[in-house]
Amino acid sequence: MIELNDIVDRFKLFSDVDKLGSKIVRLKELEAKMAEIIKEKGMSRNIIVVGHLVPEIKLKYDLIVVVRVNLKGLISRMERRNYQKEKIRENLVSESIDYCGVKSSEMCAETYEIENEEERRKVLNYIKERSAGKSANKPEAKEISKMDELLELVTEGNRYGL
Numbered sequence: 001m002i003e004l005n006d007i008v009d010r011f012k013l014f015s016d017v018d019k020l021g022s023k024i025v026r027l028k029e030l031e032a033k034m035a036e037i038i039k040e041k042g043m044s045r046n047i048i049v050v051g052h053l054v055p056e057i058k059l060k061y062d063l064i065v066v067v068r069v070n071l072k073g074l075i076s077r078m079e080r081r082n083y084q085k086e087k088i089r090e091n092l093v094s095e096s097i098d099y100c101g102v103k104s105s106e107m108c109a110e111t112y113e114i115e116n117e118e119e120r121r122k123v124l125n126y127i128k129e130r131s132a133g134k135s136a137n138k139p140e141a142k143e144i145s146k147m148d149e150l151l152e153l154v155t156e157g158n159r160y161g162l
Helices: 004-010 027-041 071-080 085-096 099-107 117-131 147-156
Strands: 014-017 023-025 064-067 111-114
Touching: 004 027, 064 099, 064 117, 071 085, 071 147, 085 099, 085 147, 099 111, 111 117
Parallel strands: 064 111
Antiparallel strands: 014 023
């Protein structure tokens, strides 16, 4: 398993940090480094690439799994990590419009969005069977809308300017 943020940090593949504390990643360099790492590991191995930057780098993906999260849960996690209000708002908007899911499906025909334990189990079993060379039934591919959750946050009022 390769965590993209670890690669960015290890090889210092960012040029700066923005006002919200996010690294400004040099995507072409990350893409080249990932291609190098994948070549070193050998194409016969199954390689799992993890991170929100997956849809930003052009690699040949067999399938992509996008893990979706409840918006209130996202707020709680980011508040516990002491993220700035603007950063939380940015992440809420990205999750609400399914930025990673949409970008991923543009890059890879076999893209799955999962949100609950049952969906996770089905997709993981599919990947396991497929990786073992067995025939496997594809799980249902679906897009998960967060608009109702976003509308709830907006109508309840919130500190994030939504």
